[in-house]
Amino acid sequence: MSIFEKARELAVINSSAAVIGWDQETYLPSDAAKYRADQLAWLSSRAHELATSDAWKADLEAAEAADAGTDFKHTANLRELRREFDRATKLTVELVARDSVASSLAKHAWADARERSDFSRFAPHLETLLGIAREKADLWGYRDEPYDALLEGYERATSTAAVAALFDAMRPSARETAAKAVENSRSHAPSLPPGPYPVAAQQRFNSQVAESIGFDFDAGRIDTTTHPFCTTLGPRDIRLTTRYMESDFTSSLFGVLHEAGHGLYEQGLPAEDFGLPSGNAVSLGIHESQSRLWENHVGRSREFWEKWYPAAQESFPQLAGFPLEKFLRYLWRAEFSPIRVEADEATYDLHILLRFGIERQMMNGSLAVADVPNAWNEGFRELFGFAPEDDRHGCLQDIHWSMGGLGYFATYTLGNINSAQLFAAARKDPSVASAIQQADYRPLLGWLRKSVHAYGSTLDPAKLIEQATGSAPSTADYLAHLQSRYL
Amino acid sequence: MSIFEKARELAVINSSAAVIGWDQETYLPSDAAKYRADQLAWLSSRAHELATSDAWKADLEAAEAADAGTDFKHTANLRELRREFDRATKLTVELVARDSVASSLAKHAWADARERSDFSRFAPHLETLLGIAREKADLWGYRDEPYDALLEGYERATSTAAVAALFDAMRPSARETAAKAVENSRSHAPSLPPGPYPVAAQQRFNSQVAESIGFDFDAGRIDTTTHPFCTTLGPRDIRLTTRYMESDFTSSLFGVLHEAGHGLYEQGLPAEDFGLPSGNAVSLGIHESQSRLWENHVGRSREFWEKWYPAAQESFPQLAGFPLEKFLRYLWRAEFSPIRVEADEATYDLHILLRFGIERQMMNGSLAVADVPNAWNEGFRELFGFAPEDDRHGCLQDIHWSMGGLGYFATYTLGNINSAQLFAAARKDPSVASAIQQADYRPLLGWLRKSVHAYGSTLDPAKLIEQATGSAPSTADYLAHLQSRYL
Numbered sequence: 001m002s003i004f005e006k007a008r009e010l011a012v013i014n015s016s017a018a019v020i021g022w023d024q025e026t027y028l029p030s031d032a033a034k035y036r037a038d039q040l041a042w043l044s045s046r047a048h049e050l051a052t053s054d055a056w057k058a059d060l061e062a063a064e065a066a067d068a069g070t071d072f073k074h075t076a077n078l079r080e081l082r083r084e085f086d087r088a089t090k091l092t093v094e095l096v097a098r099d100s101v102a103s104s105l106a107k108h109a110w111a112d113a114r115e116r117s118d119f120s121r122f123a124p125h126l127e128t129l130l131g132i133a134r135e136k137a138d139l140w141g142y143r144d145e146p147y148d149a150l151l152e153g154y155e156r157a158t159s160t161a162a163v164a165a166l167f168d169a170m171r172p173s174a175r176e177t178a179a180k181a182v183e184n185s186r187s188h189a190p191s192l193p194p195g196p197y198p199v200a201a202q203q204r205f206n207s208q209v210a211e212s213i214g215f216d217f218d219a220g221r222i223d224t225t226t227h228p229f230c231t232t233l234g235p236r237d238i239r240l241t242t243r244y245m246e247s248d249f250t251s252s253l254f255g256v257l258h259e260a261g262h263g264l265y266e267q268g269l270p271a272e273d274f275g276l277p278s279g280n281a282v283s284l285g286i287h288e289s290q291s292r293l294w295e296n297h298v299g300r301s302r303e304f305w306e307k308w309y310p311a312a313q314e315s316f317p318q319l320a321g322f323p324l325e326k327f328l329r330y331l332w333r334a335e336f337s338p339i340r341v342e343a344d345e346a347t348y349d350l351h352i353l354l355r356f357g358i359e360r361q362m363m364n365g366s367l368a369v370a371d372v373p374n375a376w377n378e379g380f381r382e383l384f385g386f387a388p389e390d391d392r393h394g395c396l397q398d399i400h401w402s403m404g405g406l407g408y409f410a411t412y413t414l415g416n417i418n419s420a421q422l423f424a425a426a427r428k429d430p431s432v433a434s435a436i437q438q439a440d441y442r443p444l445l446g447w448l449r450k451s452v453h454a455y456g457s458t459l460d461p462a463k464l465i466e467q468a469t470g471s472a473p474s475t476a477d478y479l480a481h482l483q484s485r486y487l
Numbered sequence: 488m489s490i491f492e493k494a495r496e497l498a499v500i501n502s503s504a505a506v507i508g509w510d511q512e513t514y515l516p517s518d519a520a521k522y523r524a525d526q527l528a529w530l531s532s533r534a535h536e537l538a539t540s541d542a543w544k545a546d547l548e549a550a551e552a553a554d555a556g557t558d559f560k561h562t563a564n565l566r567e568l569r570r571e572f573d574r575a576t577k578l579t580v581e582l583v584a585r586d587s588v589a590s591s592l593a594k595h596a597w598a599d600a601r602e603r604s605d606f607s608r609f610a611p612h613l614e615t616l617l618g619i620a621r622e623k624a625d626l627w628g629y630r631d632e633p634y635d636a637l638l639e640g641y642e643r644a645t646s647t648a649a650v651a652a653l654f655d656a657m658r659p660s661a662r663e664t665a666a667k668a669v670e671n672s673r674s675h676a677p678s679l680p681p682g683p684y685p686v687a688a689q690q691r692f693n694s695q696v697a698e699s700i701g702f703d704f705d706a707g708r709i710d711t712t713t714h715p716f717c718t719t720l721g722p723r724d725i726r727l728t729t730r731y732m733e734s735d736f737t738s739s740l741f742g743v744l745h746e747a748g749h750g751l752y753e754q755g756l757p758a759e760d761f762g763l764p765s766g767n768a769v770s771l772g773i774h775e776s777q778s779r780l781w782e783n784h785v786g787r788s789r790e791f792w793e794k795w796y797p798a799a800q801e802s803f804p805q806l807a808g809f810p811l812e813k814f815l816r817y818l819w820r821a822e823f824s825p826i827r828v829e830a831d832e833a834t835y836d837l838h839i840l841l842r843f844g845i846e847r848q849m850m851n852g853s854l855a856v857a858d859v860p861n862a863w864n865e866g867f868r869e870l871f872g873f874a875p876e877d878d879r880h881g882c883l884q885d886i887h888w889s890m891g892g893l894g895y896f897a898t899y900t901l902g903n904i905n906s907a908q909l910f911a912a913a914r915k916d917p918s919v920a921s922a923i924q925q926a927d928y929r930p931l932l933g934w935l936r937k938s939v940h941a942y943g944s945t946l947d948p949a950k951l952i953e954q955a956t957g958s959a960p961s962t963a964d965y966l967a968h969l970q971s972r973y974l
Contacts, residue, residue: 009529016526020506023720032724035761039503039721042496218519234526237519253489274522422605432637 003081004276008162010050011275017043019233026223026241052089056260060085075132075280076458077147080277083156084086090139095132099276102128103404107149110402115122118393119373127369130362137363147363152408154284155414157460160360170475174349174482175383181334181346181486185252189333190326193318197249205315206242206256209308213279213294214267214445215260216267228255230291235274238263249316250331253267254295261294262287264445268453278303282464283409288415290448296345296416297481298425298441300331307439332485338380339386339397350383350415360404418465420478421453427468490546490568491763497537498762504530506720513710513728534844539576547572552874558766563945569766570643582619589615590891596888604797604879606860611800613888614856617849620893624850634850637894639860641771642901644947645849650897653904654840657962661836661969662870667834668821668973677813680805684736692736693743693803696795700781701932702727702747703754717749717778722761725750736803737818748781749774751932755940769944769951771895775902777910777935783832783903784910784968787818794926819972823895825867825875826884833973837870839900842885846893905952907965909939912956 002011009241015137017040024036060081069075106125113122139148147160155163182184203222219236228242240263242255265281273279281287297302305324313319319327334346335395343351358375367375376395377387388394400408426432426447451468465473504527511523537543547568556562567875593612600609611671624633635645642650675947690709698704706723710858715729727750749879752768767776792811800806806814822834830838845862849935854862863882875881887895913934914920922930938955952960 012529015522016507016530018504019510019526023506023510027705027708027710029704029708029724031703032721035721035723038499039506042499043503163692216518219516221514221516223514235521237516252910390496391878393622472838 001055001059001224003063004058004077004188006050006056006059006276007081010047013043013047014236015232015234017047018231022231022233022239024192025225033461039410048088048240051085052278057085057089058454061331075459077277081455084277087140087153090141090379091136092139095135095139099132099136099404102132103402106402106404107399110399111394112184114392114396117396119396121390122396122402123369123372126372129349129401129404129406133404145360145364146362147360147407150363151410154408154411155461156283158462159283162462163356163414164360166473166475167356167410167413170349170443170479171353173479174353177479177482177486178334178336178347178350181332181386181482182336184486185332185334188329190322190330192220192250192327193247193322194331195249195318197246197316197318199244199246202244202249202252205312206253208311209253210240210256213257213260213264213298213441215263219267222256222262228259228300230259230266235269235271235279236267238266249312254299254345257299258291258295264294264448264457265290265453266443268449269456270454276456278456278458280457282455282459283461284411285414285418286452286464288411289418292415292419293448296441298444299418300345300485301436302328303437303439305331334486336383336384336386338393346482347384349413349416352409354379354383355409356413357411358395414461414473416480417473418461419477420481421465421474421476422448423481424477426451488542488546490550491564493537493543493546495566495762497534500534500537501529502719502721502724504534505718509718509720509726510666512712512716516609523682535575538572544572544576547754556644557680558944560854564764571764574640577628579622580621580628582626586619586623586891589619590889593891594886597883597886599885604877604883606873606878606883607650609883609889610856610859612858616891617856618890618913620850620891632847632851634847634894637850637898639894641898641949643770645772645949647678649949650901651847654701654843654897654900654959657836658902659838661840662968664966664969664973665821665823665834665837666872667970668819669823671960672819672821675816677809677817679737680733680809682732682734682804683803684733684805686731686733688802689736689739690730692799693740695798696740697727697743697747700747700751700785700928702750706754707744707750709746711958713906715746717746717753719753722756722758722766723754735778736799741786744786745778745782748778751781751935752777752940753920755932756934757941757944760943763943765943765945769946770948772901772905773948773951774938775898776905777939779902779906780910780935784906785931787791787832787972788923790924790926792818808909808927814943814973821973823871823873824870825880831862832837833969834871836900836903841870842896843900845882848894868930901948901960902964904965905948906969908952908956908958908961908963910968913938 005058020036020039020043022035024040030034060078064078064082067075069077081323102125106122106129109121109125133150134146137149140149140152142152143159145160151158151160151163153480181390207222210222220238220240222240222242223239224243228240230238230240240256240259242252242259245251265287268303269281270279303389305328309319309324309327334344336347337343340348340351340355354376356377358367358372361375362369362372372393373395376391380394400406425435426444429443429447432443432447435441438462442452452464455464459467462473502612506941507523507526507530507650511527513521515523547565551569552566552593554562555565579847593609593616596612597609599607603785620631620637624636627636629637629639631634632647632648638645638650640648687693694704694709697709707725707727709727709729711730712728713730715727717725717727719725727743727746729739729746732738752774756768758767791813796806796811796814819833821831823834824830827835827842838862845854845859847864849856849859860878860882868874885896887893913931914923916930916934919934922928942951946954949960
């Protein structure tokens with residue numbers, strides 16, 4: 001079996017686990033959770049076994065040796081398989097096992113610490129996980145600082161310095177825009193007419209919208225979960241989920257638009273290469289650019305609602321006396337929340353800038369774990385103008401660190417930055433721009449398919465952005481977008 | 488890893504495939520079918536590899552050698568693992584592959600032949616499959632006739648002669664009861680008040696009923712499919728499905744009662760032994776006894792509807808002027824259909840008697856494939872008094888033969904026979920009987936748990952029936968039941 005056949009077999013295993021994981025989140029009876037974990041563990045062991053096997057290594061080496069370098073995609077596939085293999089095999093079995101135990105303990109301790117708003121209960125676990133993260137970074141290797149090696153796991157071929165440069169560039173403007181947006185909102189943002197917005201009507205409306213932006217229901221579905229997500233169960237099987245509030249139909253709708261953005265990317269990847277790097281999404285920062293593009297640049301735009309608001313008013317009669325202008329102001333409301341997952345478009349990135357800085361300092365050893373709450377509160381006050389009431393609403397709010405997910409947060413804001421740069425570039429095409437005026441998004445999707453989706457992960461994220469937009473990743477379009485919408 | 492650990496691992500693989508198979512039937516997007524088949528094939532290869540491996544054989548032999556025979560369950564588990572291993576390994580790889588290709592071709596040919604009602608298009612495939620079935624029977628071995636070896640796959644430790652004796656014993660009475668039931672029905676059976684019976688109201692009503700008979704929704708669900716089924720995704724994860732007709736709420740309800748009967752059996756098996764013979768259902772004939780018991784002996788009984796009809800009338804207002812007595816006559820209606828899957832309780836077994844006779848003769852070589860349509864039509868006329876209009880409504884109606892499923896049909900009627908015998912035995916317990924009068928089925932379920940479910944497959948089916956009821960399998964209770972309901 002060649003390395004490509006092996007990679008396809010690995011995708012069969014991983015996508016089987018994805019089916020089982022999807023069912024776990026959507027339809028699993030309560031008593032079935034324990035055995036379900038056994039099923040997932042078995043599949044994950046088989047996947048690990050295969051992807052780190054001697055046979056895998058030998059086949060990869062043989063293919064590398066035979067590669068004449070004349071076929072771009074072939075060579076890119078081998079390069080990425082090598083990158084993944086090295087990353088998977090550089091860690092020792094002992095370290096992987098220790099990491100797994102530590103994360104498992106940390107997750108429980110974090111939940112407990114958050115519940116009690118008592119950071120000291122989580123601190124020793126965070127200390128352990130940081131130590132493990134540093135050990136991993138040493139084994140993986142890095143250029144400038146250990147945090148590079150963590151970022152690489154989510155956003156390959158970037159560097160902490162490059163991300164910091166982007167984030168530093170946007171900080172003053174992002175803070176100013178957010179503050180003004182919040183101030184405007186206080187005086188101007190109306191409330192949505194009261195519910196109930198019946199779930200069945202929301203589902204019908206959401207499906208129409210998802211279909212109109214190009215989500216293919218012959219190759220996907222929308223189901224209901226506590227937290228919206230998108231998962232890929234096969235090359236033509238992309239599952240979205242959302243959640244419903246009867247008091248506000250926009251909650252489920254923006255869940256669908258966000259996840260459909262991920263789903264359109266997955267549906268746009270070359271299906272015939274499913275399981276090969278050329279058929280896989282390239283990074284979290286690019287993935288998030290797709291979800292944010294459809295959620296914010298499309299779904300929160302005036303053009304979109306000029307088309308869809310009449311349909312919404314038909315679906316939800318209480319909107320009849322609520323004019324479009326008021327509805328748009330409702331959509332564009334902004335407020336300072338201490339909680340990231342409740343943040344709106346105008347304030348979201350401030351949460352990320354804070355976390356990125358703290359993670360980087362922790363990894364570099366310039367911030368001691370014991371000082372995290374203080375650093376958090378000070379940093380938060382600087383950005384938002386007030387401090388969270390307690391650590392539960394501060395440094396204990398997110399699950400990421402307890403899962404060893406250091407380096408992940410940055411990809412949310414990278415996604416925002418990329419989304420604006422891609423959207424601006426797409427609109428330079430006159431046919432894309434004029435269709436967008438009519439809320440016809442087929443040309444936009446066509447542009448994304450050809451400029452982003454078609455490449456799978458054969459180009460590094462920054463290179464992909466540069467090729468698609470004509471310039472290296474930059475915050476200019478994103479800041480301009482925020483200013484034009486919120487100022 | 489001991490043989491028991493291996494058997495549990497096999498169950499993890501097979502139940503993972505069951506999750507993926509369940510999703511395929513319930514929620515799969517249309518374009519996803521092809522890749523889904525790859526996922527199922529991969530899991531099924533892993534299961535086959537494990538269950539026929541040298542390591543499996545060695546562990547089984549080691550456990551057999553070490554068995555002192557003092558622990559009934561332990562010894563039974565080894566005996567059944569041996570039976571399964573021998574059955575799986577006696578066939579040659581070449582034969583299994585040839586069988587798989589032949590069935591695949593036969594399924595297409597059968598669909599085509601049925602569509603055109605042209606038996607000659609299917610005949611050569613049936614000939615091939617019969618040849619393969621005889622080869623398999625020779626490799627598996629049998630006592631009296633090759634058909635024994637096929638039956639063994641569905642109803643272990645029984646014989647063609649034993650099944651034939653039961654079927655012969657019931658034939659005259661079953662035919663007479665059916666004919667009279669159909670005659671009565673023609674003059675007396677009313678129509679159900681017209682629909683729509685809204686699907687949401689059906690779902691609520693069905694769930695209440697399923698819960699009241701003991702189906703545990705913490706360890707199971709009901710979803711919607713074209714054909715109702717029950718499948719086990721884990722020791723505490725039993726999924727039922729049904730289908731909805733807006734014109735008749737009883738269609739989905741009896742689907743649920745039937746499948747919940749299977750599900751109660753699965754939920755009643757010892758969960759801690761999941762994957763071991765002691766934690767698995769014993770046979771199709773016993774499984775079907777559970778579904779038929781809840782569907783027919785409980786769900787079509789007067790006591791059941793004395794309790795549930797008021798609730799049905801509340802759920803479906805059109806039943807308000809339709810008295811219970813009329814509703815019961817509607818439920819007990821009987822008619823002669825040429826199609827097995829449309830048959831009612833009173834006429835169902837005649838379809839099975841016909842198929843069993845024809846299969847047995849085909850396997851023994853006393854009926855040539857070319858003569859099957861004629862034999863079918865003659866046999867049908869003898870039992871039903873008329874011949875099917877064409878082969879599509881005759882010998883081409885069922886998919887079973889095209890899948891190589893010779894020997895399967897008998898288990899439907901064995902299930903009916905067993906259901907009546909078990910139900911009669913349970914009612915000899917006064918607390919069970921008096922609760923049934925009040926439509927309280929908890930004592931009945933308790934009796935089934937202790938007399939049937941708790942044994943898993945540690946007892947052969949006939950032995951299980953004998954131990955539970957005090958006598959060997961017999962048609963007496965079943966015929967008495969049919970006569971008392973339909974004459």
